[in-house]
Amino acid sequence: MGELSFIFKDNYDKNNLVGVNGDASCLICKEKDFESLIEIMPKGTVGYIYTIQTNLVEFSYILEGIIEFIDNQETIILKAGDIYFHHSLNQNHMFRVIEDARVLNLNTGPYYSSYEEDENHLMTVLENLQKVDGDTLNHCIRVRRLCLGITYFLREGFEQLDDLYFAAIFHDVGKAKIPPEILMKPGKLTTEEYEIMKEHSRYTYEMIKERYGETIAEIAFQHHEKLDGTGYPRGLKENEICLLARVIAVADAYDAMVVTRPYHVGKSIQDAIKELRRCQDTQFDSKVITALESYLRTLD
Numbered sequence: 001m002g003e004l005s006f007i008f009k010d011n012y013d014k015n016n017l018v019g020v021n022g023d024a025s026c027l028i029c030k031e032k033d034f035e036s037l038i039e040i041m042p043k044g045t046v047g048y049i050y051t052i053q054t055n056l057v058e059f060s061y062i063l064e065g066i067i068e069f070i071d072n073q074e075t076i077i078l079k080a081g082d083i084y085f086h087h088s089l090n091q092n093h094m095f096r097v098i099e100d101a102r103v104l105n106l107n108t109g110p111y112y113s114s115y116e117e118d119e120n121h122l123m124t125v126l127e128n129l130q131k132v133d134g135d136t137l138n139h140c141i142r143v144r145r146l147c148l149g150i151t152y153f154l155r156e157g158f159e160q161l162d163d164l165y166f167a168a169i170f171h172d173v174g175k176a177k178i179p180p181e182i183l184m185k186p187g188k189l190t191t192e193e194y195e196i197m198k199e200h201s202r203y204t205y206e207m208i209k210e211r212y213g214e215t216i217a218e219i220a221f222q223h224h225e226k227l228d229g230t231g232y233p234r235g236l237k238e239n240e241i242c243l244l245a246r247v248i249a250v251a252d253a254y255d256a257m258v259v260t261r262p263y264h265v266g267k268s269i270q271d272a273i274k275e276l277r278r279c280q281d282t283q284f285d286s287k288v289i290t291a292l293e294s295y296l297r298t299l300d
């Protein structure tokens with residue numbers, strides 16, 4: 001394994017998101033074990049670079065692949081040899097991997113540690129739920145991925161990506177308080193059982209609020225509300241349901257339809273989209289469904 005020697009020289013414009021091709025020669029990496037700094041991002045990966053209020057700097061150097069960024073509603077294509085970095089950004093920037101990418105990330109300090117610590121708290125609850133029902137954690141991970149993909153194509157909600165990040169993964173964490181015999185019941189729930197099941201939204205709200213605050217808790221609280229007011233637990237209507245809850249609702253329903261479980265054969269992508277469209281404007285936001293379709297097309 002060779003040693004990469006990369007660090008920026010002084011003349012980069014740190015207010016600029018994007019470095020130009022050929023900047024690799026301006027970097028020195030003192031890490032000998034640079035393989036551990038390389039992130040593999042398969043085609044279709046959607047993520048974001050978030051604003052950070054410390055002096056930490058992260059540079060990312062694209063070794064292979066093509067990544068598309070949204071910068072003020074415009075798209076910028078970066079490829080091998082280009083760089084991007086977190087520093088002095090005044091807004092979150094989303095990206096999408098167009099061709100399988102390998103990216104070398106260089107940090108001046110531990111970058112994601114606070115995210116990871118935050119996530120660990122309720123992640124243990126999801127891991128325990130997974131042992132009971134065999135899918136909740138995986139479902140939540142898929143839903144978060146879908147939510148980021150949808151948001152990318154919506155071109156809205158970027159300022160709340162951190163809120164979405166946590167609300168999406170923990171939207172069903174309240175199921176931990178539902179009796180397993182109801183959670184795992186293979187057939188149709190009785191009216192009484194369904195009422196108990198519906199309580200998971202409120203449990204989710206309470207559990208998230210305690211650790212992550214009101215804003216994130218409120219987004220997750222609304223994920224079973226419907227535009228026509230027939231959802232639960234509060235029967236909110238249209239704009240009373242926040243955009244990010246409408247995003248989670250579509251991702252959640254889509255994933256539940258396409259996944260195959262012991263008692264459920266997954267629908268095809270086309271049939272699931274057809275079902276979402278059948279419920280658009282009554283249950284789901286049509287522009288969110290359109291964004292989901294755009295995202296799914298990029299995964300072909």
Ligand SMILES: [Fe+2]
Pocket residue numbers: 171172200223224
């Ligand atoms: Fe749910």
